[in-house]
Amino acid sequence: MELPVLNNVAPDAGGCSAGSCGSTDDQMGHLPEHIREKVFNHPCYSEEAHHYFARMHVAVAPACNIQCHYCNRKYDCANESRPGVVSELHHPVQAVKKVLAVAATIPQMTVLGIAGPGDPLANPERTFETFRMLSEQAPDIKLCVSTNGLSLPEHVDELTKYNIDHVTITINCVDPEVGAKIYPWIFWKNKRIKGREGAAILIEQQQKGLEMLVARGILVKVNSVLIPGVNDKHLAEVSKIVKAKGAFLHNVMPLISEAEHGTFYGMTGQRGPTNEELQILQDECSGDMNMMRHCRQCRADAVGLLGEDRGDEFTMDKIDAMDINYPEAMKMRAEVHAAINEELESKRIARENKVQLVSIEGLKVNKPETRPVLMAIATKGGGIINEHFGHASEFLIYEASSIGVRFIGHRKTVAYCEGGDTCGDDESALDKSLKALSGCEVVLCSKIGFEPWGPLEAAGIQPNGEYAMEPIEDAILAVYEEMRTNGKLDAKPAEQQKVA
Numbered sequence: 105m106e107l108p109v110l111n112n113v114a115p116d117a118g119g120c121s122a123g124s125c126g127s128t129d130d131q132m133g134h135l136p137e138h139i140r141e142k143v144f145n146h147p148c149y150s151e152e153a154h155h156y157f158a159r160m161h162v163a164v165a166p167a168c169n170i171q172c173h174y175c176n177r178k179y180d181c182a183n184e185s186r187p188g189v190v191s192e193l194h195h196p197v198q199a200v201k202k203v204l205a206v207a208a209t210i211p212q213m214t215v216l217g218i219a220g221p222g223d224p225l226a227n228p229e230r231t232f233e234t235f236r237m238l239s240e241q242a243p244d245i246k247l248c249v250s251t252n253g254l255s256l257p258e259h260v261d262e263l264t265k266y267n268i269d270h271v272t273i274t275i276n277c278v279d280p281e282v283g284a285k286i287y288p289w290i291f292w293k294n295k296r297i298k299g300r301e302g303a304a305i306l307i308e309q310q311q312k313g314l315e316m317l318v319a320r321g322i323l324v325k326v327n328s329v330l331i332p333g334v335n336d337k338h339l340a341e342v343s344k345i346v347k348a349k350g351a352f353l354h355n356v357m358p359l360i361s362e363a364e365h366g367t368f369y370g371m372t373g374q375r376g377p378t379n380e381e382l383q384i385l386q387d388e389c390s391g392d393m394n395m396m397r398h399c400r401q402c403r404a405d406a407v408g409l410l411g412e413d414r415g416d417e418f419t420m421d422k423i424d425a426m427d428i429n430y431p432e433a434m435k436m437r438a439e440v441h442a443a444i445n446e447e448l449e450s451k452r453i454a455r456e457n458k459v460q461l462v463s464i465e466g467l468k469v470n471k472p473e474t475r476p477v478l479m480a481i482a483t484k485g486g487g488i489i490n491e492h493f494g495h496a497s498e499f500l501i502y503e504a505s506s507i508g509v510r511f512i513g514h515r516k517t518v519a520y521c522e523g524g525d526t527c528g529d530d531e532s533a534l535d536k537s538l539k540a541l542s543g544c545e546v547v548l549c550s551k552i553g554f555e556p557w558g559p560l561e562a563a564g565i566q567p568n569g570e571y572a573m574e575p576i577e578d579a580i581l582a583v584y585e586e587m588r589t590n591g592k593l594d595a596k597p598a599e600q601q602k603v604a
């Protein structure tokens with residue numbers, strides 16, 4: 105089958121008209137136009153975009169040139185992925201075919217990333233062949249790559265050839281002493297270099313690569329894996345340094361170290377951080393730069409909205425059997441993008457009007473400062489409360505306070521309706537959800553059954569289905585205001601169970 109060239113639909117679709125990008129993060133709200141253009145429909149670089157736009161990864165890069173203590177080579181690269189799953193490896197031609205099929209089927213897919221299963225730049229031929237073909241055949245799709253940084257400097261010029269505007273470097277440390285506890289070895293100039301010496305080379309290459317990318321106007325996201333007792337006290341320093349060098353976004357991800365993954369950390373009992381530890385560190389770093397808090401640690405072959413995995417629909421045999429009318433599909437892509445852009449634009453205008461109103465009202469009414477409240481949201485995307493409590497496999501966590509609403513992160517659970525009595529580890533799905541909701545005082549969902557209602561209330565978490573299909577932030581503000589008028593913000597929240 106001859107594959108068509110995808111039209112460049114983004115500009116036709118209205119593009120990023122003045123500020124529809126950004127996120128709930130104020131720092132993202134004041135971006136220059138050329139940067140907004142790069143991030144407004146990138147689900148990882150814009151928190152708001154991740155409710156609407158999807159990404160996909162193609163697993164074309166099997167080899168790696170370093171060893172991380174949180175990685176088992178049987179699984180995908182844990183620098184940008186979740187260990188525990190193995191990707192179906194593709195050759196570049198197959199990968200491009202898959203991208204075009206997904207673009208035609210999921211019009212919201214705007215970004216193609218290469219993130220493994222090894223390191224993309226340790227497989228330069230396969231990685232760049234894929235990017236080259238896609239930049240010719242699908243110019244409307246943003247291209248994105250994630251790397252450990254060891255061979256980044258030598259590939260920066262090649263990256264610029266294919267209009268790659270987004271590069272992620274995983275930087276876990278800037279001190280070789282810390283690095284030696286994370287990286288047992290690197291493979292450098294045909295030699296295996298161990299310990300502190302290897303870590304020092306890796307750090308130098310990462311920093312050099314970061315500077316070279318920034319100098320070429322490429323947006324750099326820095327990923328850091330938070331490893332308690334190893335780099336937890338060090339990451340604020342990392343954040344400061346990469347920000348000073350011009351990184352756009354910092355994504356601190358929790359270490360995943362299940363013993364069954366067979367990683368060094370998993371086998372030696374190194375624990376990952378709690379939700380609270382992660383949030384504290386993200387807040388500490390956010391003084392210095394934009395923080396990404398909505399990362400889902402995707403698979404190296406993930407497809408769909410963040411947090412969603414539609415990869416099973418796009419195996420090569422299924423793609424071969426698809427009968428796609430590409431011109432029609434591209435028309436639909438343009439229409440869907442235009443509709444999303446229109447919605448984002450009207451949201452932006454509403455936000456601006458609200459800010460103006462608040463600043464005018466603020467002169468007259470000085471509301472007392474009230475304590476912050478964490479609220480959990482069940483959503484399927486689109487920025488609205490549209491998921492049944494029992495179907496939610498994750499909750500988005502927001503903090504409401506007298507100064508507004510801010511996104512904190514997401515917490516995974518097991519869908520209550522699908523979890524049965526136990527989840528295979530003697531813990532019921534409801535127990536898992538209660539644990540995921542630890543610290544929250546309200547859970548907003550489109551609907552909730554009778555059964556979980558009592559246990560949630562008993563745990564100090566108020567279920568609320570009254571804001572079904574309402575925009576998330578408006579609903580949170582309304583609930584917070586109700587709590588304020590009912591005097592609930594005067595009292596301390598009920599004692600809750602701790603997150604394991």
Ligand code: CLF
Binds near residue numbers: 147270272355401
């Ligand atoms: Fe993929 Fe990474 Fe590009 Fe995004 S993922 S290569 S920047 S398109 Fe996004 Fe997934 Fe987190 Fe990565 S949620 S793991 S940050």
Ligand code: SF4
Binds near residue numbers: 175180222223
């Ligand atoms: Fe594993 Fe990725 Fe680290 Fe390589 S860079 S060892 S694939 S986690």
